[in-house]
Amino acid sequence: xxxxxxxxxxxxxxxxxxxxxxxxxxxxxxxxxxxxxxxxxxxxxxxxxxxxxxxxxxxxxxxxxxxxxxxxxxxxxxxxxxxxxxxxxxxxxxxxxxxxxxxxxxxxxxxxxxxxxxxxxxxxxxxxxxxxxxxxxxxxxxxxxxxxxxxxxxxxxxxxxxxxxxxxxxxxxxxxxxxxxxxxxxxxxxxxxxxxxxxxxxxxxxxxxxxxxxxxxxxxxxxxxxxxxxxxxxxxxxxxxxxxxxxxxxxxxxxxxxxxxxxxxxxxxxxxxxxxxxxxxxxxxxxxxxxxxxxxxxxxxxxxxxxxxxxxxxxxxxxxxxxxxxxxxxxxxxxxxxxxxxxxxxxxxxxxxxxxxxxxxxxxxxxxxxxxxxxxxxxxxxxxxxxxxxxxxxxxxxxxxxxxxxxxxxxxxxxxx
Amino acid sequence: xxxxxxxxxxxxxxxxxxxxxxxxxxxxxxxxxxxxxxxxxxxxxxxxxxxxxxxxxxxxxxxxxxxxxxxxxxxxxxxxxxxxxxxxxxxxxxxxxxxxxxxxxxxxxxxxxxxxxxxxxxxxxxxxxxxxxxxxxxxxxxxxxxxxxxxxxxxxxxxxxxxxxxxxxxxxxxxxxxxxxxxxxxxxxxxxxxxxxxxxxxxxxxxxxxxxxxxxxxxxxxxxxxxxxxxxxxxxxxxxxxxxxxxxxxxxxxxxxxxx
Numbered sequence: 138x139x140x141x142x143x144x145x146x147x148x149x150x151x152x153x154x155x156x157x158x159x160x161x162x163x164x165x166x167x168x169x170x171x172x173x174x175x176x177x178x179x180x181x182x183x184x185x186x187x188x189x190x191x192x193x194x195x196x197x198x199x200x201x202x203x204x205x206x207x208x209x210x211x212x213x214x215x216x217x218x219x220x221x222x223x224x225x226x227x228x229x230x231x232x233x234x235x236x237x238x239x240x241x242x243x244x245x246x247x248x249x250x251x252x253x254x255x256x257x258x259x260x261x262x263x264x265x266x267x268x269x270x271x272x273x274x275x276x277x278x279x280x281x282x283x284x285x286x287x288x289x290x291x292x293x294x295x296x297x298x299x300x301x302x303x304x305x306x307x308x309x310x311x312x313x314x315x316x317x318x319x320x321x322x323x324x325x326x327x328x329x330x331x332x333x334x335x336x337x338x339x340x341x342x343x344x345x346x347x348x349x350x351x352x353x354x355x356x357x358x359x360x361x362x363x364x365x366x367x368x369x370x371x372x373x374x375x376x377x378x379x380x381x382x383x384x385x386x387x388x389x390x391x392x393x394x395x396x397x398x399x400x401x402x403x404x405x406x407x408x409x410x411x412x413x414x415x416x417x418x419x420x421x422x423x424x425x426x427x428x429x430x431x432x433x434x435x436x437x438x439x440x441x442x443x444x445x446x447x448x449x450x451x452x453x454x455x456x457x458x459x460x461x462x463x464x465x466x467x468x469x470x471x472x473x474x475x476x477x478x479x480x481x482x483x484x485x486x487x488x489x490x491x492x493x494x495x496x497x498x499x500x501x502x503x504x505x506x507x508x509x510x511x512x513x514x515x516x517x518x519x520x521x522x523x524x525x526x527x528x529x530x531x532x533x534x535x536x537x538x539x540x541x542x543x544x545x546x547x548x549x550x551x552x553x554x
Numbered sequence: 555x556x557x558x559x560x561x562x563x564x565x566x567x568x569x570x571x572x573x574x575x576x577x578x579x580x581x582x583x584x585x586x587x588x589x590x591x592x593x594x595x596x597x598x599x600x601x602x603x604x605x606x607x608x609x610x611x612x613x614x615x616x617x618x619x620x621x622x623x624x625x626x627x628x629x630x631x632x633x634x635x636x637x638x639x640x641x642x643x644x645x646x647x648x649x650x651x652x653x654x655x656x657x658x659x660x661x662x663x664x665x666x667x668x669x670x671x672x673x674x675x676x677x678x679x680x681x682x683x684x685x686x687x688x689x690x691x692x693x694x695x696x697x698x699x700x701x702x703x704x705x706x707x708x709x710x711x712x713x714x715x716x717x718x719x720x721x722x723x724x725x726x727x728x729x730x731x732x733x734x735x736x737x738x739x740x741x742x743x744x745x746x747x748x749x750x751x752x753x754x755x756x757x758x759x760x761x762x763x764x765x766x767x768x769x770x771x772x773x774x775x776x777x778x779x780x781x782x783x784x785x786x787x788x789x790x791x792x793x794x795x796x797x798x799x800x801x802x803x804x805x806x807x808x809x810x811x812x813x814x
Contacts, residue, residue, distance in 0.1 A: 157691070158660060158687050159687065161723070162710075164689060164715065305614070305627060314623075317617075318616060318619070422664060422665055424661050425614060436636045436662065437636075437664065437666070438613035
């Protein structure tokens with residue numbers, strides 16, 4: 138199945154979702170990007186260059202790891218994880234960012250901007266900009282700046298300017314709006330490195346393409362290490378880039394179930410979560426450049442969202458995934474904050490791995506299902522990022538007294554200066 | 555269409571006056587309040603503005619600059635709903651001599667339903683609508699419905715558009731064309747210079763519709779400049795700034811210097 142063959146439909150549309158809803162002033166910029174992307178996609182040396190870069194700079198291919206202890210403990214399916222956490226900068230975000238960096242070079246632009254929620258995409262973009270010699274500015278909701286300080290620290294130290302966005306809910310969607318405002322002003326020399334498979338065409342297609350590196354590797358690796366394809370594949374879904382990246386590897390394997398795990402936050406009810414498809418609180422709308430499902434009210438204004446994981450705390454979702462969901466190719470489930478904390482503890486204690494809070498949503502759903510599956514069945518989880526960055530949030534969630542004491546002591550040291 | 559007819563009448567009247575250009579102003583519905591909006595409209599009417607854009611607040615106003623972003627957000631926080639904007643529009647289009655167009659983001663239309671939204675605009679006395687995040691390529695049936703109801707889709711032309719694109723935009727346009735004098739969001743400063751003049755000239759090659767020039771108009775000289783090269787001066791952020799600084803008096807003083 139070629140999701141991106143638009144021969145029989147409108148370019149940039151997946152069923153009725155997607156499209157290019159942008160101010161007229163960006164029309165020529167997006168056309169230029171589309172043309173450059175199309176050229177790159179049709180040029181086999183581009184993908185080879187991309188692979189070589191990811192190998193030498195980010196340690197790809199990332200392995201899959203069999204979680205033997207956890208599988209045994211649950212007594213059900215064999216659990217494997219795809220180790221996107223082992224990428225440089227600690228998440229799958231670098232795949233998309235380095236790919237777009239190569240495109241920026243081809244377009245001859247010198248400045249990049251990016252939005253970031255959890256900070257992983259901003260961190261990856263700052264890294265790419267430093268490596269390629271681009272000027273960079275990262276927009277991040279003020280709420281997210283407060284909960285993801287360690288990533289802000291690295292972005293700034295890699296030479297990016299980090300802007301705390303104080304409009305709206307001060308989270309990811311507001312950072313995206315701010316990027317669009319920057320872009321309509323500076324498109325001549327600036328490329329907007331959108332971090333997830335959302336926004337106007339060609340971003341959903343382009344980001345999916347770069348992230349497909351995850352699924353291409355994973356399919357082969359599973360055949361080698363598990364001796365078979367996984368029965369079920371789990372990935373967390375905020376915007377949806379790590380999920381579509383992994384799922385593409387198994388799209389034609391009809392027996393492989395694909396499960397997107399959304400942020401259930403505090404549970405169902407408008408404003409309590411960021412689950413667009415698993416719960417029934419979202420409806421179709423047009424915002425942030427695309428037509429897709431949004432958490433919005435009857436006026437079409439966006440609702441507050443909540444998740445313990447900043448990277449999943451988003452109003453909309455990848456239009457490709459919505460299309461696949463409608464066709465029953467991808468199933469969506471919501472995982473609550475409380476389940477996530479438990480899954481994270483389990484992963485650390487039984488296997489010594491620290492999934493990011495985002496990725497822990499996939500773990501939680503997989504744990505629930507694997508327990509009821511047969512021992513000869515296999516599941517694969519995308520460990521899209523590592524949790525070290527979440528140390529403040531995780532320490533809070535776990536109520537870790539040693540950590541609190543350390544922070545107090547550190548604060549005193551700084552206060553005494 | 556009704557808007558075309560109205561504007562051509564206004565242009566004729568303008569030729570007899572000493573005002574350099576037609577004037578379109580802007581109000582964000584429900585910010586700071588509908589009462590304040592009404593007072594602002596009374597002042598605008600007393601200065602003889604020709605058109606007013608009533609902006610329906612949206613939670614993601616990505617084409618707007620900081621002042622309008624805040625206005626959109628606070629209007630929503632104040633509990634302004636689409637329903638209230640239609641009610642206000644109906645009242646305003648009856649009470650004043652200027653004509654009203656809707657300005658907003660496409661999701662407000664989409665969520666209400668294209669046909670229903672257009673019908674309600676018509677019922678509220680609007681003459682057209684401006685949706686800056688809806689490119690003509692994505693407009694689908696909206697323009698067809700609009701034509702049936704005698705509502706003009708106001709299209710934006712921008713300095714980054716190619717000649718081919720300008721020609722295409724002109725095919726979709728009606729009422730007047732909103733030419734964006736520069737890159738950026740609403741409310742940034744624009745120097746009215748040769749570059750702007752030659753851009754307007756470029757737009758003129760593709761359409762006979764009146765040309766409105768927006769983004770950053772704040773002084774009498776700006777109006778003079780626009781009068782020389784185009785037809786309609788759009789006053790947005792500067793008027794809201796004047797209101798923010800000194801309420802009714804501020805707005806009156808602003809229009810007095812702008813339209814002497």
